[in-house]
Amino acid sequence: MNWWETGGVDSPVMAKVKERFKGTSTLIFTHNFKGDDTIVIQPEDVSLVMEFLKDDPQLAFDILMDVTAVDYLNDPDIQPYLSGLGARFEVVYHIYSEEKNHRIRVKAPLKAEEPIINSVAFIWPSADWFEREAWDLYGVVFRGHPNLKRILLYKEFVGHPLRKDYPKTKRQPLIGPVN
């Protein structure tokens, strides 16, 4: 029995989201393993879904807690839909609604050769730095981001260290004093 087949009834949040996107192909997969409502969406519709989650009165997701990326290069079989889409990366958003006190995890699988997705910085300003960190460490490009530069690493760093194909013991080229 796979880990994501938890059965059980959908929470009101999940029901509302499923009902909203019933006809479209946006929702690839949903589960609520360990009680965390999770939906997996097409990367193209990320702005659409996020605006709906934020503006809908019943959902009212007003705090974007976390944006991060995950690299499933070595074990794509963890998530059921990854091998089907030929996806390697996955951008994960954790959003929380302060009024309704419920959470949701939105995931968007990305292909290895073009890890590009729309930025949600215009919906929640807190995404600004999170997306810069995802770009810095994973190389995921966020289209429409105000200033997508490295945040944790120095400018001259070559490569994206948290990718699975980046060896832990790799050395970086030495950079001398600039002036």
Added chain:
Amino acid sequence: MSEQPKKDYDFHKEHHTELLTVNMGPSHPATHGTVKFMLALDGETIENIEVDVGYLHRGFEKECEAQTWTGVFPYTDRLDYLASVINNVGYAMTVEKLIGITTPERCQYIRVITSELARMGAHFTCLGAGALELGALTAFIYFVEAREMVWDLIESVCGARLTHNYVRIGGLTSDLPDGFAGNVKTTFKECRRLWIDFDKLLTKNRIFLDRMRDVGGISSADAKAWGFTGPCLRAAGVPYDVRRAEPYLVYDRVDFEIPVGETGDNYDRFQVRLEEIEQSMRIVEQCLVQMPEGPVNVNNPEWRQPSKDLSSGNIEYMIHHFKNVLEGIHVPKGEAYQAVEGANGELGYYIVSNGSGYPVKMRVRPPCFPITSALPMLIKGRLIADLIPTFDMLNLIGGECDR
């Protein structure tokens, strides 16, 4: 008298003054060493500010992916190094959520006690440093003295003052020392005396009020949009505390209040943290009373290392012990996110496991990371002297923000 001069015409066009660009940090007295502000100053007013973090980036995630699930604990100590136990508790609870085990009663109580002691230590440091940056050296030393006593308490429990490394998946490394309740009582009496002195020194002090009030304020809607959590969000008037919103461990059995501010400026953040120290003391006292006797570890050798005198004799336990140390415990496949109320806000762990002994993804949601991203919005157009208290009250912790 502390109102900012409103600029209604473009100062530069009129006076062609050149902006003085200054680098404040990364090793500047006010930046505690790990952040650089690139300031464009027009006289004393900050025209443009760019915050540059990442000076304490040690590759936490990459390091954890090469460690077993149990070997990650010393690394979680070094995230918010002022309150290490809270990081440990957060990580341990996330993994326990993924595995599906719950720890015994006494262990949950001890986790709450040590977390609250660590939170007190973190708030003492933050408030003390805030007062120090404004020149009130004596107030800083009073809170450092209080912090020393709390750290001595934690040292008698965990074994170290700063990097506690106390919690394990499915339990704790050791039980509370004997006579701990007595020590707590005397320490808290001293802490309350110093707390009152600090409060009297600063809270109604006009100089302090003028420096802190109406500086770096943020509305509750903006606070939520910018991802504020913890004392900074509560100061903005939003009563969101993970210990109340999603009670974990035994927080639903203890009675404590959440301090909430109004305008979200520095003075509110200062007051919210000051009040939270008092609440933490109440929580610890109630926990010490309600705490039952009994085991502190899950009696299941697959997850938690068995007791020593059993394993050294019994070969079956020995096999489990060797496998767990060498390969790490085999956490079942899946992903989980668990949020804990850290000293600066919601400290979330998102882990993905592929069933082996090594994590695939070990993400820490740093509470002070989005808060610092809002600093330019809070401080643009204000004086350089306002940047210091605002930065202190946002309480950026290098280890947690840069990971």
Added chain:
Amino acid sequence: MATKIKKIRRNVTLTLWEQSYVPEILRGMYITLEHFFINLWGLILEFAWSGREDRKIATVYYPEESVTPPPAYRGRPVLVLGADGNEKCVACGLCEAACPPQCISIIGAERANGERYPLRYTLDGTRCIFCGRCEEACPKEAIVMSDDWRNLCEYDRSKMIYEKADLLVPEEKLAGRLAFIRDKAFGKDRY
């Protein structure tokens, strides 16, 4: 438990008298002077005849007086020297695997009577972070965190690479720590 919210004091309205800085300065000076004279009286008493307990000051005269660490304290990891003169370590390498910064390296060998013992046991003092995972992993209670924290620093890094000779400490000295491990940390009733 209903979420009880506590409004914090904003001190928005200061009376005119408080608008001027004088009462605040006097209140502040009262507190600092109160501390000053209590401590001064404590110092005079201590200087006169009574000694430490009269002193109200929190700090300790370090080299002369020192702070005794609690039993749970994790100091320098040391090897336990058994009563029979041999170390208890059987060179199983578990501590080597458990150590996060990988600062332990062991070369095992066998004695005449078939007992394993570490031919060479080096612990890199410059890398060690005193986390205590080696002590947990060791099935034989052979490596233990002593409460030794004084003069661990050297001027030369190579001196901080501890060989077996500087690591061995007789069992009696570590009785406190061993009792702590057997009772508080891994005792039977903790599980």
Added chain:
Amino acid sequence: MTLALVETAAKIAFVFGLNIGVFAPLLGWVERKQSAVMQDRIGADRADVFGFTIIGLFHTMSDTIKLIFKEDFIPRGADRIMHTAAPALALIPALVAFTVIPFGGHYTLWGHNVNLVVADLDVGALFVFAISSLAAYGVVLAGWSSNNNWSFLGGLRAAAQMFSYEVAMGLTIIGLVMFYQSLSLVTIVEKQNEFWHWGIIWHWPAFILYFTCAIAENKRIPFDVPEAESELVAGYFTEYSGMKFIMFWMAEFVEVVTISALCVVLFFGGHHLPFVTDAELISGLGGALYPNFANLAAMGIGILTFIVKVIILIFIQMTIRWTLPRFRYDQVMALGWKLVLPASLIWIFIVGVGILSGIMPRP
């Protein structure tokens, strides 16, 4: 003639010996020890000579020796001459201001009239304010010549603060001058021989204002905005090390002593004992039988009470230093121009009305 020369030399030696030799280094120790005991700490007590550490007193000596041998660093691109001259310009005014301060009264020793003040100027008070305004040059030059953004900002702040508080300081004294009808500090002290004629009795608001301005002039907390460590690294003396750094500190400590001495002279009755006038003191000590001995004893007691009063005021300044947080720069300016200056003007008006209507009996 030579006797007068000897007398003046003795007085100069006493004043500057006391000021530089005793008070300035002592204040270095007082600041550490008092702040330590106030903050539940022990404070410096390690420097020992043959095992004797008289509660840390040798620390000042060890500091001075250390700083003498420290490298005297002038940053690249700094203006060498100005950079070297600035500390002297900051220190000298603080010292010179002590010359007009009377630390004792008139005594006749062996037929010779001795007046315990180095320079008995008729414009004593004016001279002090004129000289102390020169100190601003030293600080501004230090800030500007260090070729460092932080010290540049510190120097500007120091200049603005010192000018605005000099104006206020001058005005706070005019009430006293009207009350004692003289600018000369010596006559002011003479008129305060009875306790009820002391300046503090009638002019305590002027004392509060004067004390605030004096602390601001000396750039100590809560007005140490020019050297605010947290904002401007170390303000105008960021680029100073070695002996030049010590001169800035010396200037600050000597200024503390000068301020205390001035307050004692203007408000607390100089060398007078509270309820004992000079004449009674001399007669009490057997003036009729041994006039020289009595005068000598009275002189000793006078100097002693003066020093005790100065020490009390230094203690108060030190406590303020370690209690209050720091102002923001624009608040310092606002306080100076909008609160202290108008308050001192109003006070002058009140004193004028008081004197004309006879409520304030002039001595």
